[in-house]
Amino acid sequence: MKKLCFSVYRFIINKSHARSILVKVMHFETCRLWLAMCVVLAVSCNSLLAEMVLVEAGKPNAVMIVAQQQKQATEAANVIADIVEQISGARLPIITEGQVIPDEHPIRIWVGHSKRASSLGVTIPSGYDPAPRKDAFNEEGFVLRSIGNELFVGGNQDGPYRGTIYGAYRLLEQLGCRWFFPGKWGQVIPQSKTVSLKPMNITSKPDFAVRDIWLSGWIPTSTDERKAYMKWGEKIGFNHAKFYPTVGDGFLGFLLPPGEYFQEHPEYFAMDKKGKRMVHSKMYERHAMLCLPNPDVLKESIANLKDAFAGQRKMVNVASNGLGISPPDGAPYCFCEEFPMQSMNISVPRYVHGKIMSDEFFSFAADLARVFPDKYVSTMAYSNRIMPPLNVDIPENIMVLLAPISADVLHDNSSPYWRRQELVKIVKTWLKKTPHVVMYDYNPGLLTGMFVPERDVANSAVNIPMYHKMGLKGMSREGRKAFMQTWISYYITAKLLWDADADVDALKQEFYSMFFGDQVGPYVQAWWDACEQKLDATTTQAHEDFLINHVYDVAFVQKIRKHLEHAYELSMAHATTEQQERLKVVLLIADHLMAYAKMTQAESQMNWVLAEQHALEMFELKKQLHEASTFLMQVETRFTRPYFAEGRAKVFAEHQARFDGKVGNLVTALPRTMKFQRDRYDEGIIGEWFKADTNDADWQTRDSFLLWDQQEEPLTSKGHDYDGYAWYRTRFEVDASKINKTVQLYLGGIINEGWVWVNGQFAGHKKHDLWWSHNNHFQVDVTDLIRPGKPNQMTIRVYNDADVGGLFRRGYLWSPVESEKAQ
Incomplete structure (x- = not known):
């Protein structure tokens, strides 16, 4: 019956062929009656095609047809084939468009920008124009569309876009697959010998162009782990591409490298308060601060950049679409008297202890942007230049990477507290000056320390939709391989950056149900939600965990333990072995939080021996979490940081040695x-x-x-x-x-x-x-x-x-x- 329906369906949609035969062999009235019968058959066929069966009883029922000479489409087809095989044990065959389509596979999945899609009017996003403009980088997206027994999977593959890959993973999500964390530990792949899809007509475009959380070096991360993380990011919607020219701390020094310029032109470089140039000829460029008011610095920088864009000079901070500049890390400033900073002498200690340098730096950046109007000038609003300049007109080809390192991470942007409200004001003011503003915040937001649970999921649920309404270009967050602390915030961030209206409560409920089981999941969620609510309830505004030792105290941690005790009891009868193993990870995280609370309590009592024991317990728990998944935590072996648990243990031992x-x-x-x-x-x-x-x-x-x-x-x-x-x-x-x-x-x-x-x-x-x-x-x-x-x-x-x-x-x-x- 299915084969008959497919044959009739193909016959009906080929209108010109059907009409020519009917006119030749049938009387008009007979033709009308026959066509009516075909309509009935077509309706019946559509009901049979309500679900597209890709695999039936462990055997492939579909074939994937890849558009010719499209590397990304081939990659996407293999992704689909790999996961479907993991689900069912059957691998869908892959052919190239133009090859003979085997009749034994009635379902056809067209991947990429195929001629077949064009012939049926399926419009797939395409195009990439990197030229500076207000609506730049808005071409990304993908299409999933079924027509009869055919399914079309395609997206924008031009430039840095990965649309067809995103479409492939969205298709797999329709099959029940999820990738909540990097690595095998964090994925959910259903098991079934029959795999089917309902008809779909999805056109999806991301709400933000820049969507990334990149892993910094604070936590050791191997090359293989970074590759795995990048792949995982694509599965959930991150785009790790560099839309704007790369910028980072110290990129300013690449304009005039100290090794090339310091000997003959020391005046090109900044002077400290004591009258000493803060540079030497062997200094790494990213540590060098320039004397920005010196007109010769601007003149020489422009000359070097012109050579670089002409291919006559190699500069690390230059890309085909522009350049990146930012002073070194910290709060550098030039105090020379020959070319004094045209400073307003404004200091705002709650952001930086020193003079604000926004006007000086962004005046320099604006001058460069006007010389190169067809290029982007990427900058960083960070430290003593986080605030928008007061007296500088910013050209629209300047990109601002806004890095609010002093932000309060215990509350979201709807909080009435001043630090969050001032950040919202800063973002809005920057967006009045340039449409190219990207948020560079930190996840984990508690920058250094003990890796205790954060509330970034709750914060992102408020902040990211707000940033979308403001017009932010996206987020490029500094992350770490510490998912024991950040939990599902990376996954939620990715979903919100693609769709700012995503239902976070529904995403959370789905995660806890799929990852731990319908019975167990709600209790695991209750534990994490309790941590988020406790942090939100404090009036402390902070980004360091040694300021929340009064929040995560022993009484609170013991109180919320009941949620996980219920979860454990239920898991014995209502969770799979895999789900039980995942619950063990959460129990380790809860043990780690209790060890933190007890360590703090012992420290407050100057019981150094007990404090050291609990700090070392935290260290051992981190090792166990690493064994479950390397992305949960990596124990630092290069050196001992004094604000990590192992560092605190060393400090406590030193105190005890002074006592005993x-x-x-x-x-x-x-x-x-x-x-x-x-x-x-x-x-x-x-x-x-x-x-x-x-x-x-x-x-x-x-x-x-x-x-x-x-x-x-x-x-x-x-x-x-x-x-x-x-x-x-x-x-x-x-x-x-x-x-x-x-x-x-x-x-x-x-x-x-x-x-x-x-x-x-x-x-x-x-x-x-x-x-x-x-x-x-x-x-x-x-x-x-x-x-x-x-x-x-x-x-x-x-x-x-x-x-x-x-x-x-x-x-x-x-x-x-x-x-x-x-x-």
């Missing part, structure tokens, strides 16, 4: 709760608040293990916390028998700057450091200031000019043994 006689002895632990007083008008020095007999009876108290921002309610509805001077006071006893010869005062952290008095006498000053530099501890010799056997008093004055501030982590007095003193 190995390198020193504990003299006394400073009280955790201290007297506290804000000094909004800087009255404390004149008022001599540092004196031992200062009356502090009416002062408040603060927990010295946590910053004051972690303990206080915000001052405003926008979440502004107190910034400025504040004072801590405490009293302690010193047992003379515990002193060797010298006594050291150790404070675990002061943000950002501190002054210490012991018994009314000045002990030392901790210089100003960025709070996220992890250089916050302070130690000073107080041997001559303490009074053994008598009450002692200590005063600490703290200054933070922005963000967060105060004392944090515990403090103590210890006495080094002689060998340690000599060392």
